[in-house]
Amino acid sequence: DTGVSQDPRHKITKRGQNVTFRCDPISEHNRLYWYRQTLGQGPEFLTYFQNEAQLEKSRLLSDRFSAERPKGSFSTLEIQRTEQGDSAMYLCASSLEADSPQETQYFGPGTRLLVL
Amino acid sequence: AQSVAQPEDQVNVAEGNPLTVKCTYSVSGNPYLFWYVQYPNRGLQFLLKYITGDNLVKGSYGFEAEFNKSQTSFHLKKPSALVSDSALYFCAVRGFSTGRRALTFGSGTRLQVQP
Numbered sequence: 504d505t506g507v508s509q510d511p512r513h514k515i516t517k518r519g520q521n522v523t524f525r526c527d528p529i530s531e532h533n534r535l536y537w538y539r540q541t542l543g544q545g546p547e548f549l550t551y552f553q554n555e556a557q558l559e560k561s562r563l564l565s566d567r568f569s570a571e572r573p574k575g576s577f578s579t580l581e582i583q584r585t586e587q588g589d590s591a592m593y594l595c596a597s598s599l600e601a602d603s604p605q606e607t608q609y610f611g612p613g614t615r616l617l618v619l
Numbered sequence: 620a621q622s623v624a625q626p627e628d629q630v631n632v633a634e635g636n637p638l639t640v641k642c643t644y645s646v647s648g649n650p651y652l653f654w655y656v657q658y659p660n661r662g663l664q665f666l667l668k669y670i671t672g673d674n675l676v677k678g679s680y681g682f683e684a685e686f687n688k689s690q691t692s693f694h695l696k697k698p699s700a701l702v703s704d705s706a707l708y709f710c711a712v713r714g715f716s717t718g719r720r721a722l723t724f725g726s727g728t729r730l731q732v733q734p
Contacts, residue, residue, distance in 0.1 A: 507662070536721065545623075545709050545724030546663070559721065594662055604651055604670045606713075608722060610662040 504532065506595060507611035515617045516585055517614040523581045524614045535578050536608060537570055539563065573583050579603030585618045592616075621714045623648040625725035632700045633733050640695040640728045642710030652693040653711040653722065654684055662711065669693060680704070700732045 516522050528535050534553050538546035549568070550560045554575040556561045564570075567585075582589055592615050596608035600616040622645045632638045644650055651670055655663040662725045667678025674686045693710060707729050711722040 509662075534625070534720070542724070545711075546724050547720075548721035551720060554669075561721075606720070607653070607665055607668060608656070609665060612662040615660070 507595055507597050507609055507612050508560070509593075509611040511613060511614055513615050513617075515619065517583055520588060521581065522584045522585060522597075522616065523579055524593055524595075524616075525575045525577060525579050526595030526611060529599070529609060532597035532599045532609075533575070533607070534598045535572055536596040536598075537578070537580050538594040538596065540594055540613070541590075544592055549580075567602050582616075585616075587618045590616055590618045621723045622713050623710050623712050623725035624721055625708075625710055627728050628726075629729045629731060631731045631733065633660045635699050638697075638700045638704070638730065638732070639729060640708050640710075642693045642695065642725060643691050644693060644710070644712045645691065646712050646714035648714050650691075650693075651713045652684075654678065654682070654693075654695050655709045655711065655724075657709065657727070658705040666695070666708075672720050679681050699729065700730075702732050702734050705730055705732045 510525045536551040537549040540546040548561050549564050550570050552572040555572050567583045570580045594611045596610045596614045598606045598608045624643045653668045654666040657663050666682050667676050669686045671675045677683045682697050707727045709727050710725045
């Protein structure tokens with residue numbers, strides 16, 4: 504059973520550049536989440552999709568951030584005009600039991616972003 | 620609002636001894652509680668969850684957790700620690716009645732098991 508995969512695993516960019524991350528969820532998982540984790544902290548929720556619909560966005564998700572899941576399978580997270588404060592690990596998670604108390608989120612390995 | 624507190628930044632235990640990693644939570648309505656483990660430069664791995672029923676939940680790798688509603692706690696335990704258990708542990712909560720699906724995580728506890 505293939506887990507959640509994320510690409511790239513590491514990204515170094517210069518301030519002001521745009522970056523895009525990809526997440527491939529576990530096959531047939533209909534819900535997909537993005538979280539951000541900074542050093543010494545737990546993951547913080549950014550946004551989630553049910554199939555292709557983006558259902559919730561955190562206030563952490565500024566106008567420079569955009570996420571898509573066009574066909575209800577993989578998702579992309581784009582950060583425009585990166586800032587040094589965007590440096591973090593970006594985690595993707597997927598789940599199957601939507602709207603069920605049993606819903607469990609399974610996480611990918613993350614994309615570590617460093618903005619110079 | 621929902622929140623999680625992990626009062627210990629680090630827990631040190633000798634191999635073979637029992638371990639406890641503490642977690643307290645705050646949420647409206649019934650809590651759904653989770654423990655995840657994170658190894659260096661890796662994502663989070665699911666360990667166990669409490670949804671309803673028995674207050675003692677058993678999970679992966681010999682870990683278990685005890686739900687205590689009156690103390691709003693969900694401490695992670697293992698009877699005999701292994702060096703390979705050394706990692707970062709996160710407690711998370713989701714309040715189903717709030718309609719939110721996202722998990723709220725604590726700040727993590729680093730477990731160090733000495734040989």
